[in-house]
Amino acid sequence: MTNFLFWNLAGKDLTKRIRRIADCHQVDIVVLAESDSSDDDVLLALNDKPQPDFYVAPGLACEKIRVFTRFDPSFLVLVHETDDLSIRMLSLPGAMDVLVAAVHMPSKREWDDKSQEFQCTALAQEIEYAENTVGHSRTLLLGDLNMNPFEPGMVAAAGLHGVMTRELAKRFSRRVKSRSYKFFYNPMWGFFGDKEDHPPGTHYYGKSVQKVFFWNIFDQVLVRPDLLSRFDVRSLAILDNDGIDTLVDRSGRPDKRKASDHLPIKFGLNLMMKGSIE
Amino acid sequence: MNKKSRKPQPGKAVLDMIDAKKKSRKPQPGKALLEVIDAEKNQTKDLWPDDIKTIKVRPPVVALEEQGKILGKKTKNMVLGRARQLRLPDATQFHFIFQIEAPTLSYSFALLEIRYGASLYPVQVKPATDIARELGEREDSWISAESEEAFLEILSRIFKAQRTRTLIGALLAQIEHKITA
Numbered sequence: 001m002t003n004f005l006f007w008n009l010a011g012k013d014l015t016k017r018i019r020r021i022a023d024c025h026q027v028d029i030v031v032l033a034e035s036d037s038s039d040d041d042v043l044l045a046l047n048d049k050p051q052p053d054f055y056v057a058p059g060l061a062c063e064k065i066r067v068f069t070r071f072d073p074s075f076l077v078l079v080h081e082t083d084d085l086s087i088r089m090l091s092l093p094g095a096m097d098v099l100v101a102a103v104h105m106p107s108k109r110e111w112d113d114k115s116q117e118f119q120c121t122a123l124a125q126e127i128e129y130a131e132n133t134v135g136h137s138r139t140l141l142l143g144d145l146n147m148n149p150f151e152p153g154m155v156a157a158a159g160l161h162g163v164m165t166r167e168l169a170k171r172f173s174r175r176v177k178s179r180s181y182k183f184f185y186n187p188m189w190g191f192f193g194d195k196e197d198h199p200p201g202t203h204y205y206g207k208s209v210q211k212v213f214f215w216n217i218f219d220q221v222l223v224r225p226d227l228l229s230r231f232d233v234r235s236l237a238i239l240d241n242d243g244i245d246t247l248v249d250r251s252g253r254p255d256k257r258k259a260s261d262h263l264p265i266k267f268g269l270n271l272m273m274k275g276s277i278e
Numbered sequence: 279m280n281k282k283s284r285k286p287q288p289g290k291a292v293l294d295m296i297d298a299k300k301k302s303r304k305p306q307p308g309k310a311l312l313e314v315i316d317a318e319k320n321q322t323k324d325l326w327p328d329d330i331k332t333i334k335v336r337p338p339v340v341a342l343e344e345q346g347k348i349l350g351k352k353t354k355n356m357v358l359g360r361a362r363q364l365r366l367p368d369a370t371q372f373h374f375i376f377q378i379e380a381p382t383l384s385y386s387f388a389l390l391e392i393r394y395g396a397s398l399y400p401v402q403v404k405p406a407t408d409i410a411r412e413l414g415e416r417e418d419s420w421i422s423a424e425s426e427e428a429f430l431e432i433l434s435r436i437f438k439a440q441r442t443r444t445l446i447g448a449l450l451a452q453i454e455h456k457i458t459a
Contacts, residue, residue: 060385060387060445060448060449061387061388061389061406061445062387063407063408064407077384077385078383078385079384079385079386080377080385080386080387081385081386081387081388082375082387082388082406083388083406083407083408084407106418110418111418117367118366118367121364121365121366121367122364122366125364125365126388129362133384133386134384158365158367
């Protein structure tokens with residue numbers, strides 16, 4: 001199993017907590033947004049153990065995403081970047097290649113709903129461009145989308161086209177006005193509310209206005225149908241602790257003072273080919 | 279010919295009926311009348327100007343693509359600049375991403391975006407965030423150019439930014455390393 005962690009650090013120095021989560025969940029690939037710590041500091045924290053095993057997987061043009069990996073960085077090849085998007089091909093020996101697209105979309109403070117919708121359309125086209133470059137659609141999109149899974153840009157066919165069940169995503173694509181649009185499966189839909197024992201979102205925002213959701217799921221992972229069979233949906237979790245200390249306050253909301261205003265997410269993919277030894 | 283395949287012929291009574299029908303048919307317009315109808319048809323006025331032709335303004339994307347080719351020449355086609363159209367729901371504008379590509383590395387990054395309406399100018403340019411910062415522009419803001427000259431001036435500033443040079447230099451170094459490895 002290849003384990004991923006995504007966390008928007010909100011500019012906080014949380015290097016020790018990243019290391020705890022990485023150890024606790026045996027994370028192989030750490031993706032960070034809003035990281036004001038230097039790559040050196042993060043790396044030193046991740047490798048603060050007898051057998052250091054993490055590397056930086058540097059980007060070139062994308063400043064908003066930082067990637068660290070237990071694998072040799074040459075297994076994580078840059079394919080396409082923009083300001084806030086870094087798309088890499090993960091090619092592990094004995095495993096199937098996958099595209100890993102990590103993004104930090106503009107926040108609701110700076111961009112209105114319509115601009116975010118348009119940006120989703122642009123993002124979908126960037127991902128398709130990268131898929132055409134590598135010749136497959138085994139793609140994983142993770143990051144801080146700064147939108148909830150139900151918002152128009154996230155669900156529209158010309159946007160990210162994220163659907164809430166695997167059964168829907170297995171149709172692979174859908175035609176609208178004679179154009180075909182590929183699906184993403186967005187498992188984050190399942191995290192809303194308090195029916196299960198997990199945080200009801202990754203981000204909390206309350207304001208005295210008419211429309212407010214309080215809990216938002218901005219931090220997400222979306223999976224293309226071609227990768228569905230490899231995605232372990234049970235491994236997906238919104239984390240409310242780092243293995244030792246809590247990341248939430250007494251009300252269960254992200255503890256902005258001691259950690260970030262976003263909670264991290266983690267999940268696993270089984271990429272090994274038949275007959276190979278993990 | 280096979281007898282069985284022969285089509286049945288109409289009987290005398292049926293032929294008489296056809297003859298009667300032909301005789302009762304209304305008279306058809308003669309040649310002169312047809313010419314009058316044609317003339318009426320031809321009177322549909324052509325409202326279009328006689329001098330429809332391409333305007334003498336280069337679309338901004340053409341200027342951009344030319345610069346992409348120049349970059350290719352300068353780097354022996356190791357690094358290219360290419361414009362790729364984005365199809366956004368806002369169909370009132372043309373929207374392109376200009377990306378720097380290193381085909382041998384299968385890598386590309388978006389250097390800037392442009393968008394413009396049907397009149398081609400003004401064109402709006404949005405450099406990558408770090409380049410915008412270096413040029414003293416607001417991040418995520420669009421810089422407007424009223425003419426091709428102003429557009430080329432903005433492109434020149436973006437291409438000459440230290441960040442752009444570093445990125446292209448890093449790609450060339452990587453390609454060199456790949457060739458010598």
